[in-house]
Amino acid sequence: GAVVSQHPSRVICKSGTSVKIECRSLDFQATTMFWYRQFPKQSLMLMATSNEGSKATYEQGVEKDKFLINHASLTLSTLTVTSAHPEDSSFYICSAPYTGAGYTFGSGTRLTVV
Amino acid sequence: AQSVTQPDIHITVSEGASLELRCNYSYGATPYLFWYVQSPGQGLQLLLKYFSGDTLVQGIKGFEAEFKRSQSSFNLRKPSVHWSDAAEYFCAVGGGNNNDMRFGAGTRLTVKP
Numbered sequence: 001g002a003v004v005s006q007h008p009s010r011v012i013c014k015s016g017t018s019v020k021i022e023c024r025s026l027d028f029q030a031t032t033m034f035w036y037r038q039f040p041k042q043s044l045m046l047m048a049t050s051n052e053g054s055k056a057t058y059e060q061g062v063e064k065d066k067f068l069i070n071h072a073s074l075t076l077s078t079l080t081v082t083s084a085h086p087e088d089s090s091f092y093i094c095s096a097p098y099t100g101a102g103y104t105f106g107s108g109t110r111l112t113v114v
Numbered sequence: 115a116q117s118v119t120q121p122d123i124h125i126t127v128s129e130g131a132s133l134e135l136r137c138n139y140s141y142g143a144t145p146y147l148f149w150y151v152q153s154p155g156q157g158l159q160l161l162l163k164y165f166s167g168d169t170l171v172q173g174i175k176g177f178e179a180e181f182k183r184s185q186s187s188f189n190l191r192k193p194s195v196h197w198s199d200a201a202e203y204f205c206a207v208g209g210g211n212n213n214d215m216r217f218g219a220g221t222r223l224t225v226k227p
Binding site: 034103105 | 163214
């Protein structure tokens with residue numbers, strides 16, 4: 001139980017284009033979704049927290065106009081990287097808390113901007 | 115916000131030797147603590163977690179961790195390391211005001227034959 005499905009797993013896009021990453025909770029309602037970014041050989045850094053039906057909250061230093069987060073339903077949260085540049089190339093992963101203080105993670109999206 | 119420190123960036127052990135990876139946390143209340151393992155290019159795999167109760171937690175793959183409140187620590191141990199344990203290990207603390215999870219910087223484990 002408590003599965004989050006993340007798509008796509010890999011994406012290559014051209015500089016200046018936008019990319020959307022989806023995280024769906026398959027068997028539970030995810031009222032909250034956390035979005036992380038992991039650069040090579042580094043740790044996971046929390047970018048933002050999305051809550052269903054309200055605006056996302058962003059960590060300090062994360063550009064909210066560049067990383068658009070939408071959490072319109074209890075089972076879907078999306079992260080859109082707008083006007084992507086090579087420095088946005090990274091591993092993006094979502095996570096949702098579920099009953100019992102557990103957390104479930106998506107499988108991650110490796111974004112490469114060329 | 116809560117935070118996690120993993121003092122060791124890289125550890126090398128011989129196969130069959132014991133292992134201890136250190137983790138210290140900062141959090142005002144009783145933390146939710148986790149250890150994850152990540153192989154190159156892969157996602158996270160949960161090894162074990164602590165919420166409450168017995169402070170010695172058993173996980174998968176023969177790992178265990180002990181929560182020590184007095185030391186604000188949650189060190190990961192394994193009595194005998196296998197070559198397949200070579201990976202990146204992350205300690206994380208959850209809960210917090212926002213119920214979010216924060217990760218330590220990670221410890222890269224190398225296993226010598």
